Amino acid sequence: xxxxMLLDCDPGLDDALALLLAHGDPNIELVAVTTxxxxxxxEKTTRNALELREYLGFDNVPVAAGAGEPLRGETRNAEFVHxxxxxxxxxxxxxxxxxxxxxxxxxxIETLGAAPGEIHLVATGPLTNIALALAREPRIADxxxxxxxxxxxxxxxxxxxxxxxxxxxxxxxxxxxxxxxWRLTMVGLDLTLQAIVxxxxxxxxxxxxxxxxxxxAPLATFWTNPLDDEWDGQALHDVCAVAYVARPxxxxxxxxxxxxxxxxxxxxxxxxxxxxxDRPNALVPTHLDVEGFWNYVHDAWGNVQLHD
Numbered sequence: 001x002x003x004x005m006l007l008d009c010d011p012g013l014d015d016a017l018a019l020l021l022a023h024g025d026p027n028i029e030l031v032a033v034t035t036x037x038x039x040x041x042x043e044k045t046t047r048n049a050l051e052l053r054e055y056l057g058f059d060n061v062p063v064a065a066g067a068g069e070p071l072r073g074e075t076r077n078a079e080f081v082h083x084x085x086x087x088x089x090x091x092x093x094x095x096x097x098x099x100x101x102x103x104x105x106x107x108x109i110e111t112l113g114a115a116p117g118e119i120h121l122v123a124t125g126p127l128t129n130i131a132l133a134l135a136r137e138p139r140i141a142d143x144x145x146x147x148x149x150x151x152x153x154x155x156x157x158x159x160x161x162x163x164x165x166x167x168x169x170x171x172x173x174x175x176x177x178x179x180x181x182w183r184l185t186m187v188g189l190d191l192t193l194q195a196i197v198x199x200x201x202x203x204x205x206x207x208x209x210x211x212x213x214x215x216x217a218p219l220a221t222f223w224t225n226p227l228d229d230e231w232d233g234q235a236l237h238d239v240c241a242v243a244y245v246a247r248p249x250x251x252x253x254x255x256x257x258x259x260x261x262x263x264x265x266x267x268x269x270x271x272x273x274x275x276x277x278d279r280p281n282a283l284v285p286t287h288l289d290v291e292g293f294w295n296y297v298h299d300a301w302g303n304v305q306l307h308d
Contacts, residue, residue: 003120003245004029004145006111008066008104009238010038010125011048013082013219016090017301018124018238019049020216023058024300025246031119032111033063034104038125038169039078040086042068045125048086050095055215056304059097066104067128070170078165081223088222090215108133112143119143120245124150124238126166131173134180141182149177150241152258152271153189154284163269164189167260171269175260178281185283186258187244188271191251192237194288197221201233204298211306239297244285247296252287255280 005028009015022030033053035046046065053063069075082088100107108129112119121144123130133140141147151166151174159165167174178184197205197220205217223234244251257277261270273284 002027002029004031004115004118005120005122005242005245006032006034006108007242008034008036008108008121008123008125008129009049010036010040010045011052012039012045012086012125012238013088013222013234014236014238015039015124016048016052016087016219017216017236018242019052020056020304021239021242021297021300023056024302024304026303027246028242030058030061032107033061034066034107034129035063036066036104036125036129037068037075037077038166039082041077042066044086046099047095050097050099051092054095054097055092055306057307062100062107064100064102064104064107067132070126070128071131071172076169083222088219090218104129105132105136109137109140112140113137116143117145120145121147122241122245123148124166124241126169127151127173127177128170131170131176134176138180141180144182146185146245147182148185148187148241148244150187150192150238152186154256154271154273155190157270158189160266160269162261162264162267164271167271168269171260171262175262178258178260183281183283185244185253185285186271187241187285189237191285191288192240193235194290195236195240195293197233197236201294204294208302211301211304216301240288243293243296250289250292250296251285253283253285256282256284258282258284
């Protein structure tokens, strides 16, 4: 079965590898990429998406820039994780093809509206573009074939003790998205922290040849946490969200009611997950078939051939 996908992202180490997966899986047709400020500024996330498009060879896929700041509050980034430019130690050739003249919000609405029920929407950054699109055209909640996000958690956060970065960066947008009347899939930290890049996985990445040595392994190993004495390796958070669409059989999910805390002094951006609610608005993956996941990802990445 083939899946048509629109990826809203903020590249970003793991967003870049999620783009690679969406391009490399022959069962995914990547129809559009939209960018949002998050891991680094909007200017940098858009530049990274454009450079990745040409480096990886999906030149015919439109890339459109969207929101550079949250709906309300302070603009935040994660440069300390992803590096000043967003791609860690990786430097790609400058892009020759410009971004689309359309705003990301317009491209999201137009793409989904042109093919109701056919496009799988995946968001791996702050949810600002999605919230703005919903505000302008609420029917997109009915038009998507599915909607999957990487964000949130049902236990602890990674930016504050309570909040995961993508939700914390724009809690108001996240709250609007969860309240939109669709049942989305929240691929949160509890799931993505099962997708750890250990030494064995790095070895498999190097088997991909130039792609693995120049791009995949450097992106997947750039971040180390000096505050974690039990550090096992970087987690490929955003890759899990793309993988869920194509291979849901690799994930165990539970329905839940998810609300976003907006006002708590210590808990703003927290995803409050109730697995016992009779009004679920989300599916929450809780368990990953780790071996199956890495086999799938490695095979899909291996389909991508770089051109000199």
